[in-house]
Amino acid sequence: MKVSVEEQDHTLLAIVHGKVDTSNASDFEKEIVSKLDEKCRKIHIDISDMEYISSAGLRALLRLKKRMDANEGSMAVEGANEVVYETFMITGFLDLLGIEKR
């Protein structure tokens, strides 16, 4: 897993590569949280290069989403491949993350 994060106009843009699993989900979350500040209104996560995500990764996404919701911010996740899309569908994360149904 690799994640690159940059800030632009109070929005964090994160691009994730590889698999987000038990061994790296907390690093993924930390990378993003460490760049969050009070002015941040939105997190945009590009997952088009993410291979798959296990429940540890889903928990990280859920915690990020809770953080943004509680601070009147928003979070968008875009570019899920077939396996990731299905994982989101099974677990209710499509609705939770506001991802359009295919």
Added chain:
Amino acid sequence: MKTIKIEADTKLLDEVLNWLEDALSPIKESEKTCQQIRIVVEEIFVNIANYAYGGLGGEVQITIDIQKNNGAVVIVFTDSGIPFDPLAYPEPDVKLCAMDRRVGGLGIYMVRKMMDSVSYEYRNWHNILQLIKINKF
């Protein structure tokens, strides 16, 4: 049939996943099936590592049998930890919004949804969990 016997420790997850790559090589063209199997093997291994031995440590054995006649992939986890039936674990409410969602129970739920069959038995001091995925070519 491929078998690995390994200490149930989350630090060894990569070792398990590397072994899994080799075990899945006969069906590596079925990318979606392989990804789902990687996810469920991680979920079950991590679960056993975190809970089966109550911090005392212990081993887990994983076997994978790819049946050539019907494409079924049969995965069996055996550990000698505390009796635990994952099928008896309550399912999470996947319709709740983010603020109301709890973070537990998701892994086992994913396993049940991604596999075609999940069965559990406790026999001779061992937890035996069998997963079957029908690989559609």
